[in-house]
Amino acid sequence: MESNVATTPEVLAQRLANSGLRATPQREIIYGVLLKKRDHPTADEVYARVRTDMPGISLATVYNCLETLVQCDLVRAVNFERGPTRYCPNLRPHAHFHDEQSGSTHDIDLPAEILDKVRSVLPPGYNAKSVEITFRGKAADEQKSSQP
Amino acid sequence: MESNVATTPEVLAQRLANSGLRATPQREIIYGVLLKKRDHPTADEVYARVRTDMPGISLATVYNCLETLVQCDLVRAVNFERGPTRYCPNLRPHAHFHDEQSGSTHDIDLPAEILDKVRSVLPPGYNAKSVEITFRGKAADEQKSSQP
DNA sequence: AGTGAGATTTAGAACAATTCCAATTATTGT
DNA sequence: ACAATAATTGGAATTGTTCTAAATCTCACT
Known part of the structure:
Protein backbone atom coordinates (compact mmCIF):
# COMPACT_ATOMS: atom_id res chain seq x y z
CA MET A 1 0.00 0.00 0.00
CA GLU A 2 3.01 2.28 0.07
CA SER A 3 2.64 3.24 -3.56
CA ASN A 4 3.26 6.88 -2.86
CA VAL A 5 7.02 6.90 -3.09
CA ALA A 6 9.02 5.91 -6.13
CA THR A 7 12.29 4.78 -4.70
CA THR A 8 13.46 3.00 -7.80
CA PRO A 9 13.75 3.96 -11.45
CA GLU A 10 11.10 1.35 -12.22
CA VAL A 11 8.56 2.93 -9.92
CA LEU A 12 9.42 6.34 -11.30
CA ALA A 13 8.88 5.03 -14.81
CA GLN A 14 5.54 3.64 -13.72
CA ARG A 15 4.46 6.93 -12.22
CA LEU A 16 5.47 8.85 -15.28
CA ALA A 17 3.69 6.38 -17.53
CA ASN A 18 0.54 6.88 -15.48
CA SER A 19 0.60 10.47 -16.62
CA GLY A 20 1.41 9.53 -20.20
CA LEU A 21 5.02 10.55 -19.85
CA ARG A 22 8.27 8.80 -20.54
CA ALA A 23 11.07 7.88 -18.23
CA THR A 24 14.21 9.54 -19.54
CA PRO A 25 17.75 9.43 -18.19
CA GLN A 26 17.43 13.11 -17.30
CA ARG A 27 14.27 12.58 -15.28
CA GLU A 28 15.73 9.57 -13.54
CA ILE A 29 18.93 11.29 -12.55
CA ILE A 30 17.16 14.40 -11.36
CA TYR A 31 14.74 12.43 -9.29
CA GLY A 32 17.64 10.43 -7.91
CA VAL A 33 19.41 13.62 -6.93
CA LEU A 34 16.36 14.80 -5.02
CA LEU A 35 16.06 11.51 -3.17
CA LYS A 36 19.74 11.31 -2.38
CA LYS A 37 20.10 14.60 -0.53
CA ARG A 38 16.83 15.87 0.80
CA ASP A 39 17.90 19.37 1.59
CA HIS A 40 15.34 21.17 -0.55
CA PRO A 41 17.72 22.22 -3.30
CA THR A 42 16.93 24.94 -5.80
CA ALA A 43 16.88 24.27 -9.53
CA ASP A 44 20.40 25.65 -9.75
CA GLU A 45 21.60 23.33 -7.03
CA VAL A 46 19.95 20.37 -8.70
CA TYR A 47 21.60 21.43 -11.94
CA ALA A 48 25.02 21.49 -10.29
CA ARG A 49 24.52 18.06 -8.73
CA VAL A 50 23.17 16.46 -11.84
CA ARG A 51 26.04 17.75 -13.93
CA THR A 52 28.56 15.61 -12.12
CA ASP A 53 26.78 12.58 -13.58
CA MET A 54 25.49 14.12 -16.77
CA PRO A 55 27.68 17.04 -17.76
CA GLY A 56 25.79 17.87 -20.93
CA ILE A 57 22.40 18.46 -19.35
CA SER A 58 20.91 21.88 -19.77
CA LEU A 59 19.40 24.09 -17.12
CA ALA A 60 16.19 24.28 -19.12
CA THR A 61 15.92 20.52 -18.89
CA VAL A 62 16.39 20.65 -15.16
CA TYR A 63 13.50 23.09 -14.95
CA ASN A 64 11.42 20.96 -17.29
CA CYS A 65 12.07 17.74 -15.42
CA LEU A 66 11.44 19.27 -12.02
CA GLU A 67 8.15 20.61 -13.30
CA THR A 68 7.31 17.19 -14.70
CA LEU A 69 8.02 15.51 -11.38
CA VAL A 70 5.84 18.05 -9.62
CA GLN A 71 3.05 17.35 -12.11
CA CYS A 72 3.26 13.60 -11.39
CA ASP A 73 3.02 14.26 -7.67
CA LEU A 74 6.43 12.80 -7.02
CA VAL A 75 7.93 16.06 -5.81
CA ARG A 76 6.67 19.15 -4.06
CA ALA A 77 7.72 22.66 -5.01
CA VAL A 78 8.32 24.85 -2.01
CA ASN A 79 8.66 28.61 -1.90
CA PHE A 80 10.00 30.87 0.79
CA GLU A 81 9.06 34.47 0.15
CA ARG A 82 10.98 35.71 -2.85
CA GLY A 83 13.66 33.06 -2.93
CA PRO A 84 14.08 30.53 -5.71
CA THR A 85 11.73 27.56 -5.72
CA ARG A 86 12.99 24.56 -3.82
CA TYR A 87 12.17 20.92 -4.43
CA CYS A 88 11.22 18.26 -1.97
CA PRO A 89 10.55 14.55 -2.58
CA ASN A 90 8.79 14.10 0.75
CA LEU A 91 5.17 13.44 -0.07
CA MET B 1 -5.00 49.33 23.61
CA GLU B 2 -5.61 49.01 19.88
CA SER B 3 -2.27 50.55 19.02
CA ASN B 4 -1.61 47.98 16.37
CA VAL B 5 -3.29 49.68 13.46
CA ALA B 6 -2.39 53.11 12.14
CA THR B 7 -5.61 54.30 10.62
CA THR B 8 -4.54 57.90 10.39
CA PRO B 9 -1.52 59.67 8.97
CA GLU B 10 -0.62 60.75 12.50
CA VAL B 11 -0.45 57.22 13.79
CA LEU B 12 1.54 56.21 10.75
CA ALA B 13 3.97 59.04 11.42
CA GLN B 14 4.28 57.84 14.99
CA ARG B 15 4.99 54.29 13.96
CA LEU B 16 7.58 55.39 11.47
CA ALA B 17 9.22 57.67 14.01
CA ASN B 18 9.45 54.73 16.40
CA SER B 19 11.74 53.12 13.87
CA GLY B 20 13.67 56.33 13.29
CA LEU B 21 11.99 56.96 9.97
CA ARG B 22 10.14 59.92 8.54
CA ALA B 23 6.60 60.24 7.37
CA THR B 24 6.69 61.30 3.74
CA PRO B 25 3.83 61.99 1.35
CA GLN B 26 4.79 58.91 -0.60
CA ARG B 27 4.66 56.67 2.45
CA GLU B 28 1.36 58.13 3.56
CA ILE B 29 -0.30 57.73 0.22
CA ILE B 30 0.96 54.21 -0.25
CA TYR B 31 -0.21 53.18 3.17
CA GLY B 32 -3.54 54.86 2.47
CA VAL B 33 -3.89 52.88 -0.73
CA LEU B 34 -3.32 49.64 1.12
CA LEU B 35 -5.92 50.51 3.74
CA LYS B 36 -8.46 51.66 1.22
CA LYS B 37 -8.70 48.51 -0.84
CA ARG B 38 -7.54 45.47 1.04
CA ASP B 39 -7.27 43.12 -1.88
CA HIS B 40 -3.60 42.21 -1.44
CA PRO B 41 -2.29 44.26 -4.35
CA THR B 42 1.12 43.71 -5.89
CA ALA B 43 3.71 46.47 -6.03
CA ASP B 44 2.67 47.20 -9.60
CA GLU B 45 -0.95 47.51 -8.59
CA VAL B 46 -0.06 49.80 -5.73
CA TYR B 47 2.01 51.83 -8.16
CA ALA B 48 -0.95 52.20 -10.50
CA ARG B 49 -3.29 53.24 -7.71
CA VAL B 50 -0.88 55.68 -6.16
CA ARG B 51 -0.22 57.36 -9.48
CA THR B 52 -3.75 58.68 -9.73
CA ASP B 53 -2.98 60.84 -6.67
CA MET B 54 0.73 61.31 -7.22
CA PRO B 55 1.58 60.91 -10.87
CA GLY B 56 5.28 61.58 -10.47
CA ILE B 57 6.05 58.78 -8.04
CA SER B 58 8.53 56.16 -9.18
CA LEU B 59 8.17 52.42 -9.02
CA ALA B 60 11.40 52.23 -7.06
CA THR B 61 9.82 54.41 -4.41
CA VAL B 62 6.79 52.18 -4.25
CA TYR B 63 9.07 49.25 -3.59
CA ASN B 64 11.04 51.24 -1.05
CA CYS B 65 7.98 52.43 0.81
CA LEU B 66 6.33 49.04 0.88
CA GLU B 67 9.51 47.58 2.28
CA THR B 68 9.59 50.35 4.87
CA LEU B 69 6.02 49.66 5.94
CA VAL B 70 6.81 45.99 6.25
CA GLN B 71 9.83 46.86 8.40
CA CYS B 72 7.66 48.93 10.76
CA ASP B 73 5.21 46.06 11.09
CA LEU B 74 2.39 48.02 9.56
CA VAL B 75 2.06 45.76 6.56
CA ARG B 76 2.62 42.11 5.83
CA ALA B 77 4.23 40.87 2.65
CA VAL B 78 2.53 37.79 1.28
CA ASN B 79 3.82 35.39 -1.34
CA PHE B 80 2.04 32.76 -3.35
CA GLU B 81 4.47 30.43 -5.02
CA ARG B 82 6.31 32.34 -7.73
CA GLY B 83 3.91 35.23 -8.11
CA PRO B 84 4.76 38.81 -7.27
CA THR B 85 4.74 39.78 -3.61
CA ARG B 86 1.43 41.09 -2.33
CA TYR B 87 0.84 43.49 0.51
CA CYS B 88 -1.66 43.28 3.29
CA PRO B 89 -2.36 45.82 6.05
CA ASN B 90 -4.19 43.29 8.22
CA LEU B 91 -2.00 42.72 11.23
C1' DA C 1 15.45 -2.04 -40.34
C1' DG C 2 12.80 2.19 -41.90
C1' DT C 3 9.58 5.93 -41.21
C1' DG C 4 6.83 9.33 -39.28
C1' DA C 5 4.35 11.30 -35.22
C1' DG C 6 4.99 12.91 -31.16
C1' DA C 7 7.73 13.63 -26.97
C1' DT C 8 11.93 15.46 -25.07
C1' DT C 9 16.00 18.04 -24.78
C1' DT C 10 18.75 21.91 -25.77
C1' DA C 11 20.94 26.74 -26.16
C1' DG C 12 19.96 30.98 -26.03
C1' DA C 13 16.76 34.81 -26.11
C1' DA C 14 13.13 36.88 -23.61
C1' DC C 15 10.70 38.01 -19.54
C1' DA C 16 8.94 39.55 -14.94
C1' DA C 17 9.82 41.09 -10.51
C1' DT C 18 12.87 43.19 -7.91
C1' DT C 19 17.12 45.44 -6.37
C1' DC C 20 20.92 48.37 -7.03
C1' DC C 21 23.13 52.72 -8.12
C1' DA C 22 24.47 57.28 -8.35
C1' DA C 23 22.48 61.61 -8.66
C1' DT C 24 19.08 64.82 -7.11
C1' DT C 25 15.80 66.57 -3.75
C1' DA C 26 13.77 67.10 0.91
C1' DT C 27 14.04 67.59 5.85
C1' DT C 28 16.05 68.28 10.25
C1' DG C 29 18.82 70.05 13.90
C1' DT C 30 22.07 73.63 15.03
C1' DA D 1 21.04 79.61 6.57
C1' DC D 2 23.76 75.26 6.38
C1' DA D 3 25.55 71.03 6.84
C1' DA D 4 24.21 66.27 7.68
C1' DT D 5 21.22 62.85 6.91
C1' DA D 6 17.19 60.68 4.83
C1' DA D 7 14.32 59.83 0.94
C1' DT D 8 13.21 59.75 -3.83
C1' DT D 9 14.19 59.05 -8.57
C1' DG D 10 15.23 56.96 -13.35
C1' DG D 11 17.57 53.76 -15.28
C1' DA D 12 20.67 49.96 -15.38
C1' DA D 13 21.54 45.53 -13.51
C1' DT D 14 20.29 41.10 -11.43
C1' DT D 15 17.78 36.98 -10.48
C1' DG D 16 15.01 33.21 -11.35
C1' DT D 17 12.29 31.38 -14.67
C1' DT D 18 9.87 30.63 -19.07
C1' DC D 19 9.72 30.65 -23.97
C1' DT D 20 11.17 29.40 -28.64
C1' DA D 21 12.60 27.03 -32.41
C1' DA D 22 15.62 23.63 -33.79
C1' DA D 23 17.76 19.20 -33.02
C1' DT D 24 17.30 14.59 -31.08
C1' DC D 25 15.16 10.71 -29.36
C1' DT D 26 11.55 7.05 -28.90
C1' DC D 27 7.85 4.43 -30.03
C1' DA D 28 4.47 2.12 -32.89
C1' DC D 29 3.85 0.34 -37.04
C1' DT D 30 5.37 -1.49 -41.48
Whole structure:
Protein backbone atom coordinates (compact mmCIF):
# COMPACT_ATOMS: atom_id res chain seq x y z
CA MET A 1 0.00 0.00 0.00
CA GLU A 2 3.01 2.28 0.07
CA SER A 3 2.64 3.24 -3.56
CA ASN A 4 3.26 6.88 -2.86
CA VAL A 5 7.02 6.90 -3.09
CA ALA A 6 9.02 5.91 -6.13
CA THR A 7 12.29 4.78 -4.70
CA THR A 8 13.46 3.00 -7.80
CA PRO A 9 13.75 3.96 -11.45
CA GLU A 10 11.10 1.35 -12.22
CA VAL A 11 8.56 2.93 -9.92
CA LEU A 12 9.42 6.34 -11.30
CA ALA A 13 8.88 5.03 -14.81
CA GLN A 14 5.54 3.64 -13.72
CA ARG A 15 4.46 6.93 -12.22
CA LEU A 16 5.47 8.85 -15.28
CA ALA A 17 3.69 6.38 -17.53
CA ASN A 18 0.54 6.88 -15.48
CA SER A 19 0.60 10.47 -16.62
CA GLY A 20 1.41 9.53 -20.20
CA LEU A 21 5.02 10.55 -19.85
CA ARG A 22 8.27 8.80 -20.54
CA ALA A 23 11.07 7.88 -18.23
CA THR A 24 14.21 9.54 -19.54
CA PRO A 25 17.75 9.43 -18.19
CA GLN A 26 17.43 13.11 -17.30
CA ARG A 27 14.27 12.58 -15.28
CA GLU A 28 15.73 9.57 -13.54
CA ILE A 29 18.93 11.29 -12.55
CA ILE A 30 17.16 14.40 -11.36
CA TYR A 31 14.74 12.43 -9.29
CA GLY A 32 17.64 10.43 -7.91
CA VAL A 33 19.41 13.62 -6.93
CA LEU A 34 16.36 14.80 -5.02
CA LEU A 35 16.06 11.51 -3.17
CA LYS A 36 19.74 11.31 -2.38
CA LYS A 37 20.10 14.60 -0.53
CA ARG A 38 16.83 15.87 0.80
CA ASP A 39 17.90 19.37 1.59
CA HIS A 40 15.34 21.17 -0.55
CA PRO A 41 17.72 22.22 -3.30
CA THR A 42 16.93 24.94 -5.80
CA ALA A 43 16.88 24.27 -9.53
CA ASP A 44 20.40 25.65 -9.75
CA GLU A 45 21.60 23.33 -7.03
CA VAL A 46 19.95 20.37 -8.70
CA TYR A 47 21.60 21.43 -11.94
CA ALA A 48 25.02 21.49 -10.29
CA ARG A 49 24.52 18.06 -8.73
CA VAL A 50 23.17 16.46 -11.84
CA ARG A 51 26.04 17.75 -13.93
CA THR A 52 28.56 15.61 -12.12
CA ASP A 53 26.78 12.58 -13.58
CA MET A 54 25.49 14.12 -16.77
CA PRO A 55 27.68 17.04 -17.76
CA GLY A 56 25.79 17.87 -20.93
CA ILE A 57 22.40 18.46 -19.35
CA SER A 58 20.91 21.88 -19.77
CA LEU A 59 19.40 24.09 -17.12
CA ALA A 60 16.19 24.28 -19.12
CA THR A 61 15.92 20.52 -18.89
CA VAL A 62 16.39 20.65 -15.16
CA TYR A 63 13.50 23.09 -14.95
CA ASN A 64 11.42 20.96 -17.29
CA CYS A 65 12.07 17.74 -15.42
CA LEU A 66 11.44 19.27 -12.02
CA GLU A 67 8.15 20.61 -13.30
CA THR A 68 7.31 17.19 -14.70
CA LEU A 69 8.02 15.51 -11.38
CA VAL A 70 5.84 18.05 -9.62
CA GLN A 71 3.05 17.35 -12.11
CA CYS A 72 3.26 13.60 -11.39
CA ASP A 73 3.02 14.26 -7.67
CA LEU A 74 6.43 12.80 -7.02
CA VAL A 75 7.93 16.06 -5.81
CA ARG A 76 6.67 19.15 -4.06
CA ALA A 77 7.72 22.66 -5.01
CA VAL A 78 8.32 24.85 -2.01
CA ASN A 79 8.66 28.61 -1.90
CA PHE A 80 10.00 30.87 0.79
CA GLU A 81 9.06 34.47 0.15
CA ARG A 82 10.98 35.71 -2.85
CA GLY A 83 13.66 33.06 -2.93
CA PRO A 84 14.08 30.53 -5.71
CA THR A 85 11.73 27.56 -5.72
CA ARG A 86 12.99 24.56 -3.82
CA TYR A 87 12.17 20.92 -4.43
CA CYS A 88 11.22 18.26 -1.97
CA PRO A 89 10.55 14.55 -2.58
CA ASN A 90 8.79 14.10 0.75
CA LEU A 91 5.17 13.44 -0.07
CA ARG A 92 3.78 12.89 3.37
CA PRO A 93 1.84 15.85 4.75
CA HIS A 94 4.39 18.06 6.34
CA ALA A 95 5.15 21.65 7.17
CA HIS A 96 8.44 23.42 6.58
CA PHE A 97 10.63 25.06 9.13
CA HIS A 98 12.89 27.62 7.58
CA ASP A 99 15.94 28.39 9.69
CA GLU A 100 16.80 32.01 9.13
CA GLN A 101 20.29 31.61 10.51
CA SER A 102 21.48 28.78 8.35
CA GLY A 103 19.02 29.14 5.51
CA SER A 104 18.26 25.45 5.81
CA THR A 105 14.83 23.91 5.68
CA HIS A 106 13.46 21.09 7.77
CA ASP A 107 10.39 18.96 7.20
CA ILE A 108 7.99 18.78 10.11
CA ASP A 109 5.51 15.95 9.93
CA LEU A 110 1.92 17.03 10.28
CA PRO A 111 -0.46 14.67 12.06
CA ALA A 112 -3.79 14.43 10.27
CA GLU A 113 -5.44 15.62 13.44
CA ILE A 114 -3.64 18.97 13.25
CA LEU A 115 -4.32 19.34 9.58
CA ASP A 116 -8.02 18.85 10.25
CA LYS A 117 -7.92 21.46 12.99
CA VAL A 118 -6.31 23.92 10.64
CA ARG A 119 -8.82 23.24 7.91
CA SER A 120 -11.58 23.81 10.42
CA VAL A 121 -10.86 27.55 10.48
CA LEU A 122 -12.22 27.88 6.97
CA PRO A 123 -15.71 29.32 6.76
CA PRO A 124 -18.25 27.22 4.88
CA GLY A 125 -17.89 27.56 1.13
CA TYR A 126 -14.12 27.66 1.22
CA ASN A 127 -12.88 24.49 -0.33
CA ALA A 128 -9.14 24.03 0.18
CA LYS A 129 -7.28 21.70 -2.17
CA SER A 130 -4.06 22.18 -0.25
CA VAL A 131 -2.73 23.73 2.92
CA GLU A 132 0.76 25.02 3.29
CA ILE A 133 2.32 25.72 6.64
CA THR A 134 5.67 27.40 6.98
CA PHE A 135 7.52 28.26 10.14
CA ARG A 136 10.29 30.76 10.16
CA GLY A 137 12.76 31.07 12.98
CA LYS A 138 15.76 29.57 14.60
CA ALA A 139 16.34 25.88 15.11
CA ALA A 140 18.50 25.29 18.14
CA ASP A 141 21.26 22.72 18.10
CA GLU A 142 21.82 22.82 14.38
CA GLN A 143 24.65 20.43 13.57
CA LYS A 144 27.09 23.26 12.94
CA SER A 145 28.79 22.82 9.62
CA SER A 146 32.53 23.29 9.41
CA GLN A 147 32.50 26.54 7.50
CA PRO A 148 33.98 29.30 9.66
CA MET B 1 -5.00 49.33 23.61
CA GLU B 2 -5.61 49.01 19.88
CA SER B 3 -2.27 50.55 19.02
CA ASN B 4 -1.61 47.98 16.37
CA VAL B 5 -3.29 49.68 13.46
CA ALA B 6 -2.39 53.11 12.14
CA THR B 7 -5.61 54.30 10.62
CA THR B 8 -4.54 57.90 10.39
CA PRO B 9 -1.52 59.67 8.97
CA GLU B 10 -0.62 60.75 12.50
CA VAL B 11 -0.45 57.22 13.79
CA LEU B 12 1.54 56.21 10.75
CA ALA B 13 3.97 59.04 11.42
CA GLN B 14 4.28 57.84 14.99
CA ARG B 15 4.99 54.29 13.96
CA LEU B 16 7.58 55.39 11.47
CA ALA B 17 9.22 57.67 14.01
CA ASN B 18 9.45 54.73 16.40
CA SER B 19 11.74 53.12 13.87
CA GLY B 20 13.67 56.33 13.29
CA LEU B 21 11.99 56.96 9.97
CA ARG B 22 10.14 59.92 8.54
CA ALA B 23 6.60 60.24 7.37
CA THR B 24 6.69 61.30 3.74
CA PRO B 25 3.83 61.99 1.35
CA GLN B 26 4.79 58.91 -0.60
CA ARG B 27 4.66 56.67 2.45
CA GLU B 28 1.36 58.13 3.56
CA ILE B 29 -0.30 57.73 0.22
CA ILE B 30 0.96 54.21 -0.25
CA TYR B 31 -0.21 53.18 3.17
CA GLY B 32 -3.54 54.86 2.47
CA VAL B 33 -3.89 52.88 -0.73
CA LEU B 34 -3.32 49.64 1.12
CA LEU B 35 -5.92 50.51 3.74
CA LYS B 36 -8.46 51.66 1.22
CA LYS B 37 -8.70 48.51 -0.84
CA ARG B 38 -7.54 45.47 1.04
CA ASP B 39 -7.27 43.12 -1.88
CA HIS B 40 -3.60 42.21 -1.44
CA PRO B 41 -2.29 44.26 -4.35
CA THR B 42 1.12 43.71 -5.89
CA ALA B 43 3.71 46.47 -6.03
CA ASP B 44 2.67 47.20 -9.60
CA GLU B 45 -0.95 47.51 -8.59
CA VAL B 46 -0.06 49.80 -5.73
CA TYR B 47 2.01 51.83 -8.16
CA ALA B 48 -0.95 52.20 -10.50
CA ARG B 49 -3.29 53.24 -7.71
CA VAL B 50 -0.88 55.68 -6.16
CA ARG B 51 -0.22 57.36 -9.48
CA THR B 52 -3.75 58.68 -9.73
CA ASP B 53 -2.98 60.84 -6.67
CA MET B 54 0.73 61.31 -7.22
CA PRO B 55 1.58 60.91 -10.87
CA GLY B 56 5.28 61.58 -10.47
CA ILE B 57 6.05 58.78 -8.04
CA SER B 58 8.53 56.16 -9.18
CA LEU B 59 8.17 52.42 -9.02
CA ALA B 60 11.40 52.23 -7.06
CA THR B 61 9.82 54.41 -4.41
CA VAL B 62 6.79 52.18 -4.25
CA TYR B 63 9.07 49.25 -3.59
CA ASN B 64 11.04 51.24 -1.05
CA CYS B 65 7.98 52.43 0.81
CA LEU B 66 6.33 49.04 0.88
CA GLU B 67 9.51 47.58 2.28
CA THR B 68 9.59 50.35 4.87
CA LEU B 69 6.02 49.66 5.94
CA VAL B 70 6.81 45.99 6.25
CA GLN B 71 9.83 46.86 8.40
CA CYS B 72 7.66 48.93 10.76
CA ASP B 73 5.21 46.06 11.09
CA LEU B 74 2.39 48.02 9.56
CA VAL B 75 2.06 45.76 6.56
CA ARG B 76 2.62 42.11 5.83
CA ALA B 77 4.23 40.87 2.65
CA VAL B 78 2.53 37.79 1.28
CA ASN B 79 3.82 35.39 -1.34
CA PHE B 80 2.04 32.76 -3.35
CA GLU B 81 4.47 30.43 -5.02
CA ARG B 82 6.31 32.34 -7.73
CA GLY B 83 3.91 35.23 -8.11
CA PRO B 84 4.76 38.81 -7.27
CA THR B 85 4.74 39.78 -3.61
CA ARG B 86 1.43 41.09 -2.33
CA TYR B 87 0.84 43.49 0.51
CA CYS B 88 -1.66 43.28 3.29
CA PRO B 89 -2.36 45.82 6.05
CA ASN B 90 -4.19 43.29 8.22
CA LEU B 91 -2.00 42.72 11.23
CA ARG B 92 -4.14 40.33 13.18
CA PRO B 93 -3.01 36.71 12.99
CA HIS B 94 -4.60 35.33 9.89
CA ALA B 95 -4.13 32.78 7.17
CA HIS B 96 -4.61 33.35 3.48
CA PHE B 97 -6.97 31.59 1.20
CA HIS B 98 -5.91 31.82 -2.40
CA ASP B 99 -8.71 31.23 -4.84
CA GLU B 100 -7.25 29.57 -7.90
CA GLN B 101 -10.23 30.41 -10.06
CA SER B 102 -10.36 34.13 -9.52
CA GLY B 103 -6.80 34.69 -8.33
CA SER B 104 -8.15 36.61 -5.36
CA THR B 105 -6.96 36.25 -1.81
CA HIS B 106 -9.02 36.21 1.36
CA ASP B 107 -7.91 36.69 4.92
CA ILE B 108 -8.97 33.97 7.31
CA ASP B 109 -8.74 34.91 10.96
CA LEU B 110 -6.76 32.49 13.05
CA PRO B 111 -7.88 31.90 16.62
CA ALA B 112 -4.94 31.80 19.03
CA GLU B 113 -6.03 28.33 20.02
CA ILE B 114 -5.41 27.02 16.50
CA LEU B 115 -2.13 28.82 16.20
CA ASP B 116 -0.97 27.17 19.41
CA LYS B 117 -2.01 23.77 18.13
CA VAL B 118 -0.04 24.34 14.98
CA ARG B 119 3.02 25.46 16.87
CA SER B 120 2.75 22.36 18.98
CA VAL B 121 3.88 20.18 16.09
CA LEU B 122 7.37 21.64 16.36
CA PRO B 123 9.88 19.37 18.07
CA PRO B 124 11.72 20.90 21.03
CA GLY B 125 14.50 23.21 19.92
CA TYR B 126 12.58 24.64 17.03
CA ASN B 127 11.79 28.22 17.83
CA ALA B 128 9.36 29.74 15.37
CA LYS B 129 9.22 33.51 15.06
CA SER B 130 6.34 33.31 12.63
CA VAL B 131 3.93 30.83 11.15
CA GLU B 132 2.42 31.19 7.75
CA ILE B 133 -0.63 29.27 6.65
CA THR B 134 -1.88 29.34 3.11
CA PHE B 135 -4.85 27.55 1.67
CA ARG B 136 -5.26 27.04 -2.02
CA GLY B 137 -8.50 26.09 -3.64
CA LYS B 138 -11.89 27.28 -4.69
CA ALA B 139 -14.07 29.61 -2.70
CA ALA B 140 -17.71 29.00 -3.48
CA ASP B 141 -20.08 31.89 -3.97
CA GLU B 142 -17.46 34.33 -5.11
CA GLN B 143 -19.24 37.52 -6.14
CA LYS B 144 -18.74 36.84 -9.84
CA SER B 145 -17.16 39.79 -11.57
CA SER B 146 -18.62 40.99 -14.84
CA GLN B 147 -15.73 39.91 -17.10
CA PRO B 148 -16.99 37.24 -19.52
C1' DA C 1 15.45 -2.04 -40.34
C1' DG C 2 12.80 2.19 -41.90
C1' DT C 3 9.58 5.93 -41.21
C1' DG C 4 6.83 9.33 -39.28
C1' DA C 5 4.35 11.30 -35.22
C1' DG C 6 4.99 12.91 -31.16
C1' DA C 7 7.73 13.63 -26.97
C1' DT C 8 11.93 15.46 -25.07
C1' DT C 9 16.00 18.04 -24.78
C1' DT C 10 18.75 21.91 -25.77
C1' DA C 11 20.94 26.74 -26.16
C1' DG C 12 19.96 30.98 -26.03
C1' DA C 13 16.76 34.81 -26.11
C1' DA C 14 13.13 36.88 -23.61
C1' DC C 15 10.70 38.01 -19.54
C1' DA C 16 8.94 39.55 -14.94
C1' DA C 17 9.82 41.09 -10.51
C1' DT C 18 12.87 43.19 -7.91
C1' DT C 19 17.12 45.44 -6.37
C1' DC C 20 20.92 48.37 -7.03
C1' DC C 21 23.13 52.72 -8.12
C1' DA C 22 24.47 57.28 -8.35
C1' DA C 23 22.48 61.61 -8.66
C1' DT C 24 19.08 64.82 -7.11
C1' DT C 25 15.80 66.57 -3.75
C1' DA C 26 13.77 67.10 0.91
C1' DT C 27 14.04 67.59 5.85
C1' DT C 28 16.05 68.28 10.25
C1' DG C 29 18.82 70.05 13.90
C1' DT C 30 22.07 73.63 15.03
C1' DA D 1 21.04 79.61 6.57
C1' DC D 2 23.76 75.26 6.38
C1' DA D 3 25.55 71.03 6.84
C1' DA D 4 24.21 66.27 7.68
C1' DT D 5 21.22 62.85 6.91
C1' DA D 6 17.19 60.68 4.83
C1' DA D 7 14.32 59.83 0.94
C1' DT D 8 13.21 59.75 -3.83
C1' DT D 9 14.19 59.05 -8.57
C1' DG D 10 15.23 56.96 -13.35
C1' DG D 11 17.57 53.76 -15.28
C1' DA D 12 20.67 49.96 -15.38
C1' DA D 13 21.54 45.53 -13.51
C1' DT D 14 20.29 41.10 -11.43
C1' DT D 15 17.78 36.98 -10.48
C1' DG D 16 15.01 33.21 -11.35
C1' DT D 17 12.29 31.38 -14.67
C1' DT D 18 9.87 30.63 -19.07
C1' DC D 19 9.72 30.65 -23.97
C1' DT D 20 11.17 29.40 -28.64
C1' DA D 21 12.60 27.03 -32.41
C1' DA D 22 15.62 23.63 -33.79
C1' DA D 23 17.76 19.20 -33.02
C1' DT D 24 17.30 14.59 -31.08
C1' DC D 25 15.16 10.71 -29.36
C1' DT D 26 11.55 7.05 -28.90
C1' DC D 27 7.85 4.43 -30.03
C1' DA D 28 4.47 2.12 -32.89
C1' DC D 29 3.85 0.34 -37.04
C1' DT D 30 5.37 -1.49 -41.48
